[in-house]
Amino acid sequence: MYAHWETVPTRWKDNDVYGHMNNAVHYSLMDTVINTWLIRTAGLDIHEGDAIGLCVESHCVYKASISFPEAVRVGLRIGRLGRSSVRYELGLFREDGGTVVAEGHFVHVFVDRETRRPAEIPAPLRAAMEKLVIDE
Structure with missing residues (x-):
């Protein structure tokens, strides 16, 4: 179960020589959906905000092949929300939502922009994140 969904088109260059989406693209899609949500919905200021999120861990399990020109439905939820860290969990599906293409997670640690500690x-960001927490 995911709390936020986005549909992302694949691009011609996403296919590798074997005719399916290259594994690096899966990570790029996950990173894009997370950061689009953070900026547009949660209000993260990537240019001037005091705190920034750094990826300290990522993981992906590949379940099925997909290729251009298919679109990917990406589900996003938060599996763990700490004081300074968050674990985003994502599912990548065929556009019809019936086939799982991949499942993965990213962990961000929020740090001070200047000191990197x-x-x-931030409270507004946390409030938005709490809406994505799914207890299974």
């Missing part, structure tokens, strides 16, 4: 997730 861990910082509390």
Whole structure:
């Protein structure tokens, strides 16, 4: 179960020589959906905000092949929300939502932009994140 969904088109260059989406593209799609949500919905200011999120861990399990010109439905939820860290969990599906293409996660640690020391997730950002927390 995912709390936020986005549909992302594949591009011609996403296919590798074997005719399916290259594994690096899966990570790029996950990173794009996370950061689009952070900026557009949660209000993260990537240019001037005091705190920034750094990826400290990522993982992907590949379940099925997909290729251009298919679109990918990406589901996003938060599996763990700490004081300064968050674990985003994502599912990549065929556009019809019936076939799981990949499942993965990213962990961001929020740090002070200048010192790069861990910082509390800002309150407005945390409030938005809490809406994506799914208890299974």
